[in-house]
Every structure is written in C-alpha cells, then in structure tokens.
Amino acid sequence: MNAHVSVNPSIRQAELEIEMTGLGTARYHSYVKKEVEAERGSEIKTGTHLMQQVIGPMSTAIRTFVDDVYAGRPGPKAVAARLIRHMDPQVVAYLAARAILSRLMHRSSATLIGVSRLVAIAVEGEARFEEFAKQNPKLFTKITKGLSDDGATEQHKRVVLNYSMGKYDIPWDRWSKQEMILLGSKLVEVFCEQTGLATIELTQATFSGPYREQYLVSMTSKVTDWIGKSIMKGELLQPYYMPTVIPPKDWDSLSGGGYHTEAVRPLQLVRRARPGQIALLKEAHLGAVYGGLNAIQKTGWAINDRILDVMKQFIAAGSDLAGLIPRRDIDMPERPEGIDTNPDILREWKWKARDVYKANLQRAQDRLAQEQLIELAEKFKGDPLFFPHNLDFRGRAYPVPLGLNPQGPDNVKGLIMFDEGLPLGEEDGPRWLMIHGANVFGIDKVKFDDRVKWVNDNGRAICDCAKDPFANLWWTEADKPWCFLAFCFEYREMLTNQSTYRNRLPIALDGSCNGLQHFSAMLLDSVGGAAVNLIPSDEPQDIYAVVAQEATASLRRIASATGDLPIEETPDPDDKKKRGPTEAERRRWAHEWLHFGIDRSTTKRPVMVLPYGGTPRSCVKYVELEIKKRIDAGQEHNLGDDLPRAIGFLSSIIWSSIGDVVIAAKEAMAWLQQVARIIAKKNLPVHWTTPSGFVGYQSYMDTRHRLIKTKISGSILQLLNHEETDDINRAKQATSISPNFVHSLDASAMILTVDALAGDGIKSFAMIHDSYGTHACNTTKLATKLREVFVRMYETSPLTHFRDELVENLGPSLIDELPELPQTGDLNLWQIMNSDFFFA
Numbered sequence: 062m063n064a065h066v067s068v069n070p071s072i073r074q075a076e077l078e079i080e081m082t083g084l085g086t087a088r089y090h091s092y093v094k095k096e097v098e099a100e101r102g103s104e105i106k107t108g109t110h111l112m113q114q115v116i117g118p119m120s121t122a123i124r125t126f127v128d129d130v131y132a133g134r135p136g137p138k139a140v141a142a143r144l145i146r147h148m149d150p151q152v153v154a155y156l157a158a159r160a161i162l163s164r165l166m167h168r169s170s171a172t173l174i175g176v177s178r179l180v181a182i183a184v185e186g187e188a189r190f191e192e193f194a195k196q197n198p199k200l201f202t203k204i205t206k207g208l209s210d211d212g213a214t215e216q217h218k219r220v221v222l223n224y225s226m227g228k229y230d231i232p233w234d235r236w237s238k239q240e241m242i243l244l245g246s247k248l249v250e251v252f253c254e255q256t257g258l259a260t261i262e263l264t265q266a267t268f269s270g271p272y273r274e275q276y277l278v279s280m281t282s283k284v285t286d287w288i289g290k291s292i293m294k295g296e297l298l299q300p301y302y303m304p305t306v307i308p309p310k311d312w313d314s315l316s317g318g319g320y321h322t323e324a325v326r327p328l329q330l331v332r333r334a335r336p337g338q339i340a341l342l343k344e345a346h347l348g349a350v351y352g353g354l355n356a357i358q359k360t361g362w363a364i365n366d367r368i369l370d371v372m373k374q375f376i377a378a379g380s381d382l383a384g385l386i387p388r389r390d391i392d393m394p395e396r397p398e399g400i401d402t403n404p405d406i407l408r409e410w411k412w413k414a415r416d417v418y419k420a421n422l423q424r425a426q427d428r429l430a431q432e433q434l435i436e437l438a439e440k441f442k443g444d445p446l447f448f449p450h451n452l453d454f455r456g457r458a459y460p461v462p463l464g465l466n467p468q469g470p471d472n473v474k475g476l477i478m479f480d481e482g483l484p485l486g487e488e489d490g491p492r493w494l495m496i497h498g499a500n501v502f503g504i505d506k507v508k509f510d511d512r513v514k515w516v517n518d519n520g521r522a523i524c525d526c527a528k529d530p531f532a533n534l535w536w537t538e539a540d541k542p543w544c545f546l547a548f549c550f551e552y553r554e555m556l557t558n559q560s561t562y563r564n565r566l567p568i569a570l571d572g573s574c575n576g577l578q579h580f581s582a583m584l585l586d587s588v589g590g591a592a593v594n595l596i597p598s599d600e601p602q603d604i605y606a607v608v609a610q611e612a613t614a615s616l617r618r619i620a621s622a623t624g625d626l627p628i629e630e631t632p633d634p635d636d637k638k639k640r641g642p643t644e645a646e647r648r649r650w651a652h653e654w655l656h657f658g659i660d661r662s663t664t665k666r667p668v669m670v671l672p673y674g675g676t677p678r679s680c681v682k683y684v685e686l687e688i689k690k691r692i693d694a695g696q697e698h699n700l701g702d703d704l705p706r707a708i709g710f711l712s713s714i715i716w717s718s719i720g721d722v723v724i725a726a727k728e729a730m731a732w733l734q735q736v737a738r739i740i741a742k743k744n745l746p747v748h749w750t751t752p753s754g755f756v757g758y759q760s761y762m763d764t765r766h767r768l769i770k771t772k773i774s775g776s777i778l779q780l781l782n783h784e785e786t787d788d789i790n791r792a793k794q795a796t797s798i799s800p801n802f803v804h805s806l807d808a809s810a811m812i813l814t815v816d817a818l819a820g821d822g823i824k825s826f827a828m829i830h831d832s833y834g835t836h837a838c839n840t841t842k843l844a845t846k847l848r849e850v851f852v853r854m855y856e857t858s859p860l861t862h863f864r865d866e867l868v869e870n871l872g873p874s875l876i877d878e879l880p881e882l883p884q885t886g887d888l889n890l891w892q893i894m895n896s897d898f899f900f901a
Contacts, residue, residue, distance in 0.1 A: 177245025319449030338758035353812035356819035361480030475543025482563025503540035567827035575831035576672025586725030611718035
C-alpha cells in the first residue's frame with residue numbers, strides 16, 4: 062500500500078506544488094553551478110544578458126584604440142593594436158567579454174595576468190582561424206561544417222583546425238607571450254573602463270615566497286548582487302511541473318487553470334501569447350475550448366504497475382532491449398596496429414573514438430532521463446494522477462508536466478493507463494482492443510479484420526509474453542514494445558477473467574497523414590483525399606507508398622526514353638556542380654535508382670512534412686538521410702562520386718510526384734503564403750478564428766540585432782535597442798502560415814470532438830493532436846464523433862472563412878488585393894463517415 066493513501070488528496074496536492082517549486086529551484090541552481098564552475102557563466106541567461114550590454118561599448122572603444130594608434134599616436138600598447146588591426150572589433154569584444162565574465166562569475170576575483178592570458182588565447186585562436194579561412198576557404202568550410210554536424214566541442218574544433226593548418230601548410234606566426242599579455246591586459250582594461258562591471262586593483266598576494274604586489278581583476282559588488290538576484294529570479298521561474306493527484310483546476314479564463322495553490326506561478330491558457338492575441342481571446346467565445354481542454358486534463362490516469370516492474374528489472378539487469386538505455390557505455394575502439402607511426406591510421410582511430418565518445422555522452426543523458434522517469438512513476442504509483450494542459454498559439458493542447466505524460470514516447474505511454482476500468486461491452490470492445498494490439502505491434506497497414514485475425518493467430522504468444530515477459534521476449538520486436546506489452550497483459554486478462562475484466566488501456570486511433578487530410582478536405586480534393594483515406598476503400602491507403610509508386614513510374618519513363626544521347630562533356634568540377642544533369646545522366650541515374658529501389662521509407666518524411674512547411678530543399682535533406690541510412694546498412698550502389706547529385710535528381714522526382722498526388726494541398730499552401738505576404742506588407746499580424754472559437758495569431762517580428770559570429774567560439778545576438786522591432790518579418794510570416802493554419806484546424810477538430818464526447822458522458826481521453834484515444838467500449842463513439850466533427854468543420858469552408866475574416870477586419874478594399882481562392886474539387890465529405898481507415 063502506498064504511503065500516500067491515508068493523506069487527504071487536497072493536502073498532498075498542496076505539498077506537491079510546494080515541492081515542484083523547490084525541485085525547480087534545485088535543478089536550476091544545479092545547472093547554473095555546473096556552468097559557472099566550468100567557466101561557462103557567460104552562456105547562462107544571466108551571463109548572456111551581461112554580454113549583450115557590454116559588447117557595444119567595448120567594440121567602440123576597441124575601434125577607437127586601434128584608430129588612435131594608427132593615426133600617429135602610438136603608445137606602449139601599440140603592439141596590441143597591431144595584433145587586432147584587421148579583426149572585427151565586435152568579435153574581439155565578444156571573445157574578451159566571454160573570457161572575462163566566465164572567469165569572474167566562477168571566481169569573483171582573478172589575477173590580471175591570468176585573465177589577460179585567457180583573453181589573448183581566445184583572440185589569437187580567432188585570428189589564426191580567420192587566416193585559415195582566408196588562405197583555404199573551401200577546406201575551412203568543409204572541416205568546420207563536419208565538426209558542427211558532429212557536435213564537436215570547441216576544444217575539439219581547435220585541435221582539429223590546428224592539426225589541419227599544419228598538415229596543409231597554412232602558415233601562422235604564433236604570438237609571443239609578451240604580445241599576448243599586452244593585448245589581453247589592454248582588453249581587460251577596456252572591459253573595466255567601458256562597462257563598470259569590474260575593477261583592476263593593486264593588492265598583495267602571497268605565494269610560496271614572500272608577499273609581493275599583484276594586480277587583481279574583481280567584479281564590483283553591485284554587479285555581484287545583481288547576478289545573485291538574477292539567478293534567484295530564474296530559480297523562481299523554473300518550477301518542475303508534475304502531475305496532480307486531484308483533478309486540475311478548470312480553465313474558465315485566460316489564466317489560473319491547472320494547479321491549485323499559489324506555490325506555483327499561475328499558468329496561462331496560451332503559452333507565450335502575444336498581447337494582441339490575448340486581447341482577441343478576451344473577446345472570443347471559448348466555451349468549447351474550455352470544455353474540451355478541461356475534459357482532457359480531468360482524465361484520471363494511473364501507473365501501470367506491471368509495466369513498471371518489468372521495466373525496472375530490465376534496467377537493473379543493464380538491458381538495452383525495447384529501447385532501454387543500458388548502464389554500460391559503448392566500448393572505445395581498439396587501437397589498431399601502426400597507430401603510433403601512421404598519421405592516417407591515428408586520425409581514423411581518433412574520429413571513431415570521437416563518435417563513441419559522443420554516443421556515450423548522449424547515452425548518459427538518456428540514462429538520466431530514464432532514471433527520472435522511473436522515479437516519477439514510483440512517486441505516483443498507487444495514486445490516481447492527472448495532467449494539467451494548456452495551449453500553444455494555434456490552439457494545440459499540450460500537457461504541462463514534463464517527462465511523464467500521455468504525449469510521451471512508447472516507454473512513457475506504456476507506463477500509464479486510465480485510472481478507471483470499464484467493461485468491454487457485448488459489442489465491439491474486444492475487437493477494438495485487438496485492433497489496438499495489432500497497431501502497436503506494427504500490423505497497421507491492413508484491414509481491421511486482418512488485424513483481429515493476426516491477434517487471434519498469435520494469441521498464445523501474446524499470452525506467453527504476459528505470463529513471463531522475461532522468458533518470452535517476442536514483445537520486444539514490436540514497433541512500440543512497451544505499449545504492446547501493456548496490451549499483452551490486458552489481452553491475457555480479458556481471456557482469463559472475462560466476467561470481471563475491466564479495460565484500462567487507451568485505444569488509440571491515428572489520423573492518416575493528418576495534415577494532408579485537412580488540406581484535401583479544405584479543397585474537396587478527391588485525388589489527395591483518396592490517398593489519405595478520406596474516401597472508403599477495402600484496404601487502407603498509404604500515401605507514402607502511392608508517392609513512391611509515382612516516383613518509380615517517373616524513373617521508368619526517364620530510363621526508357623528513346624532518342625540519341627547527347628554528347629557528354631567533362632567540364633570543370635565546380636561548373637558541374639552548378640549545372641543540372643544532362644539527359645544521359647538522368648537516364649543513367651534513373652536506371653540506378655530503379656535498381657536501388659524507391660519505397661515508402663524514402664518518401665515518408667518529405668510527404669509527412671509537406672503540410673507543415675516542406676520545401677524542395679527539405680525534400681533533398683530527408684531523401685539523402687534515408688538513402689545514406691540504407692547505404693550504411695550495407696545496400697550497394699553504382700553511383701560513385703555522382704551520389705550527391707544523383708540524390709538531388711531523385712529528390713526532384715519525389716517532390717514532383719508529391720505534387721501529382723496532392724495537388725490541392727500545394728495550391729492551398731501557396732494561396733495562404735500569398736495572403737500572408739500581402740498582410741505582412743501592411744505590417745500587420747495575421748489572425749483567424751478557428752472552428753472551435755479559438756483565435757489563432759501569427760506575428761513574427763523583425764529583430765534589431767547583429768549576430769556576432771566567431772570562427773569556432775560560438776555566436777551571440779548583440780541587441781542594439783529592443784529585441785524586436787515594430788516591423789513584421791515578411792518572409793517568416795509567409796513560410797509559417799501554412800503549418801500554423803493547419804495545426805489550428807487539427808487542434809479545433811480534437812477540442813470539438815472531446816467537448817462533444819464529454820457532453821455525452823465519456824470521461825477518459827488520451828489525445829495527441831492527430832491521435833485520439835479512449836476506452837475500448839467507447840471507441841466506436843469516438844470514431845463516429847471525430848468523423849462527424851471533421852466533416853462539419855469542412856462543410857463551412859475554413860479557407861473561405863479565413864479570407865472573409867481578413868476582409869472584415871482590414872476593410873473591403875482588401876478583397877481586390879487578395880488572390881482568388883483555389884478551385885475546389887468534387888470530394889463528397891460525408892463519405893468520410895464510412896471510411897474505416899480515416900482514423901485507424
């Protein structure tokens with residue numbers, strides 16, 4: 062029995078909220094302490110704020126100092142001016158301030174000699190690598206890009222670049238110690254004079270010998286106090302949000318829902334809402350929004366003890382099965398023969414060792430998250446628990462607690478189940494439970510009857526996994542192993558205790574490429590609609606496979622084209638990169654890709670991201686990742702050095718094939734982008750009322766800053782006045798409107814569905830944007846209602862409503878500026894009611 066059971070739930074909830082604030086403070090303090098002790102204090106929020114204040118006056122003073130020296134007024138620091146004469150004063154100021162603040166935030170006082178050395182080392186490194194970039198820009202770009210892509214540390218970047226300069230004979234005259242001290246001390250002097258954050262004082266310091274005079278650089282007491290207060294303020298703003306043990310406080314206004322006491326800073330209904338959106342929401346009719354959101358967060362959950370016990374035992378054994386993070390790190394690669402005499406072998410070994418080191422760092426972070434998840438599950442074991450939710454600026458609902466929540470990955474979802482158990486009923490409850498089991502195993506691209514048959518055919522194996530998940534590891538082969546194991550437990554219990562069994566497992570129905578479902582319905586597109594299951598069919602349609610088939614057909618046409626091949630030239634490699642492929646190249650590459658094979662995995666990501674801002678460039682990126690993944694797994698190809706250009710060619714074929722399948726989606730996206738540009742030219746935000754009554758609001762502002770970018774030491778935004786100007790960022794408004802608009806529509810569909818079902822008495826909801834879940838006995842009601850809500854949303858034509866609302870808000874003359882709405886097709890929306898695989 063859990064020790065919490067005898068405690069009044071309201072009292073325990075108050076204690077939890079006090080604990081959340083304390084945990085947040087402790088975690089934030091631990092983070093700050095770690096960064097400051099590692100002399101990275103300039104990178105925490107407090108240090109960054111100081112950096113932004115000091116770079117302007119420092120860079121001005123540095124520029125004046127250099128100009129004065131070269132205007133004929135040299136002084137004892139003329140050497141310092143010579144060293145930085147050709148460097149960007151803002152970069153020099155950034156590097157100097159970074160080194161000084163990081164040292165002084167770690168130690169309130171430090172010797173002038175020591176701080177000067179730190180500053181000079183940073184500046185000399187920048188000057189050295191600027192010379193590298195100047196002498197061999199292509200090589201420098203190639204090396205630094207590779208290091209950045211691999212997540213190399215600054216120290217590792219320095220080592221690699223220094224080694225490369227030696228290897229490729231790029232000259233650099235190292236600065237002498239005396240030169241570096243002169244430069245460093247001058248920059249420390251500028252820092253103190255121009256910022257007032259520190260002072261240089263003559264003092265006496267004792268070493269192994271007698272007392273002697275020493276200069277110290279010290280933070281002023283005023284700044285030290287400010288830093289302390291700033292960190293304390295940061296602690297208070299960082300509560301560690303956890304689930305509640307009583308139903309969260311209802312939302313009935315724009316602030317104050319979720320948690321119950323003043324120990325936790327009041328939540329806002331909309332995270333980081335802009336003032337303009339808040340003003341509009343105050344006038345909006347949000348009854349359905351409050352109703353749906355409150356029903357989601359009032360859903361009672363519980364820890365699945367059986368999953369927790371299995372997970373703990375596997376972790377204790379150090380297992381990596383089912384996606385667990387083992388205790389043991391990956392072994393470093395063995396040192397090969399010849400490593401001490403052959404630089405190439407040494408370099409290759411170092412790269413392999415670096416990859417293992419990086420993987421072990423990531424493994425350590427993942428292991429910590431895994432431990433924290435188990436701690437949270439143990440903490441709430443035996444309690445009913447609830448998850449406060451709020452919204453983003455598009456109206457999408459998100460749980461506030463981190464780590465443990467219903468929108469987590471497989472291991473997290475497997476750990477929780479509904480607190481209330483309900484009978485399966487005499488009709489289709491058992492069927493939905495079995496469909497869910499097949500889905501989470503990965504049998505989700507076939508008919509429902511075939512999914513049920515798969516479960517029946519594998520019933521013995523399923524029960525064996527539930528009976529002894531340690532001896533029977535078949536469940537670990539599932540797409541979602543922990544959710545599948547949770548199903549195994551439920552299925553076995555259903556069979557063995559039919560009269561008393563109560564289902565507590567959420568049964569999830571997932572949309573079929575939901576963003577494209579919304580766009581296809583928006584323009585009544587029957588072609589795209591058929592590909593994303595808006596139209597009834599005997600088999601579930603797979604748009605990723607459809608696009609792969611279209612791309613394959615295009616490749617066949619290119620490969621089999623007749624006619625004389627043009628004579629190929631062998632131009633300079635640089636020119637070859639700039640021109641498109643010749644017809645001969647297109648035919649040869651088409652043959653190679655047909656042999657390689659284009660399947661749904663190749664097209665999945667480009668199709669998936671299309672409604673959310675996908676572009677030809679992102680298509681190249683995702684196709685390249687998938688192709689290289691298959692090559693790394695051992696699949697052979699005959700493209701040789703042509704591989705990068707051949708991937709670009711294949712990406713263009715896939716992008717064109719996507720357009721052939723979902724023409725309407727591209728047209729709707731293009732229309733929205735045109736409208737957003739027109740409104741942005743008026744320097745106005747875009748806002749719209751969604752079908753749920755929520756007001757979506759898009760306002761990306763230009764920022765008035767300069768990005769100070771160093772060669773390897775990072776970069777910082779130098780704020781010149783305010784972080785944001787009063788000017789709308791036209792490009793960002795255009796590129797963002799399509800994903801934001803479609804997200805606001807899927808948010809409306811979910812909220813309206815939940816609000817309607819809650820009105821019918823359903824109390825348990827597992828909702829993740831385009832994945833809807835409830836008890837098995839209520840799944841048919843959920844399936845029916847979500848279709849009805851979707852159809853009624855698009856009967857009213859949200860795109861037309863969007864245009865009309867803009868005209869109403871901005872004046873009738875706007876209608877002449879806006880492009881014509883895209884033409885609609887012949888899709889009968891009510892067919893969706895009979896499409897089994899619309900959400901499945």
